Amino acid sequence: MFTIPDVTLNNGVRIPQLGFGVWQVDAGSVVDVVGTALQAGYRSIDTAAAYGNEEGVGEALRRSGIDRDQLFVTSKLWNSDHGYDATLRAFDASLQRLGLDRLDLYLIHWPLPARDAYVGTWKALERLYADGRVRAVGTSNFQIPHLRRVMEEGGIVPMVNQIELHPRLTQAELRRFHAEHRIATEAWSPLGQGNLLDDPTIGKIADAYGKTPAQTIIRWHLQTGNIAIPKSVTPERIRSNFDVFDFELSSGDVDAISALNADQRFGPDPDTFDVA
Numbered sequence: 001m002f003t004i005p006d007v008t009l010n011n012g013v014r015i016p017q018l019g020f021g022v023w024q025v026d027a028g029s030v031v032d033v034v035g036t037a038l039q040a041g042y043r044s045i046d047t048a049a050a051y052g053n054e055e056g057v058g059e060a061l062r063r064s065g066i067d068r069d070q071l072f073v074t075s076k077l078w079n080s081d082h083g084y085d086a087t088l089r090a091f092d093a094s095l096q097r098l099g100l101d102r103l104d105l106y107l108i109h110w111p112l113p114a115r116d117a118y119v120g121t122w123k124a125l126e127r128l129y130a131d132g133r134v135r136a137v138g139t140s141n142f143q144i145p146h147l148r149r150v151m152e153e154g155g156i157v158p159m160v161n162q163i164e165l166h167p168r169l170t171q172a173e174l175r176r177f178h179a180e181h182r183i184a185t186e187a188w189s190p191l192g193q194g195n196l197l198d199d200p201t202i203g204k205i206a207d208a209y210g211k212t213p214a215q216t217i218i219r220w221h222l223q224t225g226n227i228a229i230p231k232s233v234t235p236e237r238i239r240s241n242f243d244v245f246d247f248e249l250s251s252g253d254v255d256a257i258s259a260l261n262a263d264q265r266f267g268p269d270p271d272t273f274d275v276a
């Protein structure tokens with residue numbers, strides 16, 4: 001039995017390098033979908049208050065019978081709950097929906113720079129961390145100026161920044177900043193929301209290893225040090241996306257995939273995105 005590789009965060013907590021994302025997995029199917037993922041071997045689940053499926057994720061975790069300390073559960077604070085007091089309340093509500101007494105990782109979902117509230121929000125995450133209610137805290141969609149501010153005005157360096165990252169958006173500058181400050185890079189939409197799976201370069205490399213394009217991209221994430229959280233509701237894809245620990249891309253192939261960067265986002269721009 002292999003163990004899933006992990007990344008040690010700047011506070012010593014270990015996060016599996018391959019997790020399972022549940023954005024757009026509807027509440028009606030999430031129990032089965034997460035159940036399939038846990039059976040396939042995933043132990044890390046990435047949800048958010050905004051996904052509307054925390055109850056089902058919690059139910060799937062309980063039904064699996066897997067020990068809580070073998071699981072890594074992430075949730076995120078939604079835009080409508082920024083600010084110190086609202087954040088503390090939103091965290092309690094997420095825990096309650098999940099049916100858990102602590103989280104492994106809690107993230108600020110978006111920085112919303114125009115509202116200028118994220119520093120207060122970050123201080124609430126620091127409080128939750130100090131109180132032992134969450135094992136690690138971090139940010140999502142934070143750009144370098146946002147990270148600098150929470151580091152300067154807060155007391156701790158975020159342990160994770162979860163950002164859009166895939167072969168068409170390799171985020172070299174942000175990843176360098178993360179490395180300098182020991183912030184782990186977590187890749188959302190690691191498959192480019194499925195848009196990269198017919199890329200000819202990726203297809204050619206995948207064929208050479210006898211692997212699928214999705215497996216090849218996931219392997220690229222693992223070998224470049226990212227934490228990746230691919231999503232699928234399709235049982236066969238859920239399983240095959242996890243079947244990536246028996247091959248290794250050459251450094252030339254890793255570089256060829258990195259060279260596909262076109263600074264192309266499939267999701268919103270974090271500097272301007274703001275919905276309630």
Ligand SMILES: NC(=O)c1ccc[n+]([C@@H]2O[C@H](COP(=O)([O-])OP(=O)(O)OC[C@H]3O[C@@H](n4cnc5c(N)ncnc54)[C@H](OP(=O)(O)O)[C@@H]3O)[C@@H](O)[C@H]2O)c1
Pocket residue numbers: 020021022023024046047109140141162163187188189190191192193194197212214215229230231232233234237238240241267
């Ligand atoms: N922090 C943030 O702001 C943020 C934003 C977006 C996403 N996320 C997180 O990142 C996770 C992953 O991102 P994502 O869901 O946007 O995109 P993704 O994982 O890059 O791609 C998911 C899409 O690819 C398809 N797919 C997955 N495996 C496949 C395979 N082996 N072959 C063919 N198609 C495949 C899925 O289809 P089916 O499901 O139909 O199989 C789905 O349409 C989310 O679930 C969420 O947890 C976070």
